[in-house]
Amino acid sequence: MPELPEVETVRRGLETLVAGTRIDAVEIRRDSCVRLLSGGPAEFSAQVTGLTLSRLVRRGKFLWAELAPTAGDDAPVLALSAHLGMSGQFRVHADAPEPHRHCRARFTLAAPDASALTLDFLDQRTFGYLHVEPLVPTPDGGPGGRGTPLPLLPASVAHIGRDALDPGLDRTAATRALRRGTRGIKQVLLDQTVVSGIGNIYADEALWLARVHPERPAHALTASSARTLLEAAREVMERALAQGGTSFDALYVDVNGESGYFSRSLEAYGRAGEPCSRCGSPLRRESIGGRSTHWCARCQRRWTARRAGPGS
DNA sequence: ACATCTGCCTGAGCGC
DNA sequence: TGCGCTCAGGCAGATG
Known part of the structure; x- marks a missing residue:
């Protein structure tokens, strides 16, 4: 089960591999993986397509990417948030292999050098989810989590406390x-x-x-x-x-x-x-x-x- | 305000 | 061998 150390490992991996890439296409392979969104998969895809994954951020077990209009832009307009639940994984491929049996969503990403990457969200037991949502100010004014200096976090994470490794924990x-x-x-x-x-x-x-x-x-x-x-x-x-x-x-x-x-x-x-x-x-x-x-x-x-x- | 319960799911491992 | 049962787990939302 992914807890803080596992999620932080994922965050670092994604930071290395996909930060600065642009979402060119989204394929939702199981509708319920975007269950927090009323408009469902179509709304999800419409909102994130074309945006750039700027920073990869984590608070506790919650993970999100700040979504900016263009690469290098510091001002995110939305968050692409994820919870891995019990069995969620992200996998990055340099090509586009046949999707894994548990692949719930696939993102096609464009790197700054225009090369294509595939980002898969896998989740065997389907307790994990993806969500696109606004960023809101942190209650204490400190950074949203590990990976960003901005005092912003996704609305659905606003009630989550700082974690034990967070220097901002009171x-x-x-x-x-x-x-x-x-x-x-x-x-x-x-x-x-x-x-x-x-x-x-x-x-x-x-x-x-x-x-x-x-x-x-x-x-x-x-x-x-x-x-x-x-x-x-x-x-x-x-x-x-x-x-x-x-x-x-x-x-x-x-x-x-x-x-x-x-x-x-x-x-x-x-x-x-x-x-x-x-x-x-x-x-x-x-x-x-x-x-x-x-x-x-x-x-x-x-x-x-x-x-x-x-x-x- | 606080505490507890329920629903969401799949697959491994078990006994029969 | 295969069937059905239990278990594992995090979180949100409802209920007490």
């Missing part, structure tokens, strides 16, 4: 938000309006690293453990990004390739029954809030023990 406010409410802390971590970019895998990893039980009520976190948790989320995603960025080949932008998953060193996710690398106790797995959740019952206590004592 860490004090985020820490406070992580300690609010009765929900289990894992659910709060997955809430993209608080801190964005964290999905099921990195939520488990961050909780493991910070030694916090996934079901601890948010309000029961100390300020110190909330800070530790936020820092843990940043650290695991930074580490994954450093790995995800390496397996990159020029004309193939891989989102959720198996290699990315296997090369990643996960401590908790998917390791039920295996020993915790800190304490050796077997890791547990349970469905919490409909999400498979992995944790170490010894290192990650449901409540912070006030002091050492029997039974806690």
Whole structure:
């Protein structure tokens, strides 16, 4: 599942390969991939055709291209936004191969040197989507996300919080938000309006690293453990990004390739029954809030023990 | 305002 | 072998 590090890897790939290209044609191969648009595929194609992909930007797991009238133009008029959902991928080809079975949309792009490129949006499980929409001012006045200096973001992303790797994240406010409410802390971590970019895998990893039980009520976190948790989320995603960025080949932008998953060193996710690398106790797995959740019952206590004592 | 539930989907992996 | 079942997951929008 593409979470922040995977989406950032895709953003960088697209930045390298398609920034500055012009959209010459769009072929929507599955209508529902543009489901946010009332006019459907026809309106989508009409709005983006002829525009140039200027900057590639990401906030959390949301990705967009600023669309400018001409190459080199700094003033975008629209955003072409994308969410990869669970299985979305972008692939860039120097030619126009037979579309993959899961290809939902195909863009024909013209590079500045007039050569043609093919950009495919693939999505096996179809939870991802493409959208064309206006850019609106960011609520805090800072840059929209990684990849742009402009304080603009797509309207549908305006409610999404800054992510754990964003230098513009207000860490004090985020820490406070992580300690609010009765929900289990894992659910709060997955809430993209608080801190964005964290999905099921990195939520488990961050909780493991910070030694916090996934079901601890948010309000029961100390300020110190909330800070530790936020820092843990940043650290695991930074580490994954450093790995995800390496397996990159020029004309193939891989989102959720198996290699990315296997090369990643996960401590908790998917390791039920295996020993915790800190304490050796077997890791547990349970469905919490409909999400498979992995944790170490010894290192990650449901409540912070006030002091050492029997039974806690 | 906050929390929970439902719908959107496909394909892998399972038991029978 | 093949059928039907469950599961996996993020997000928006509705409902409590």
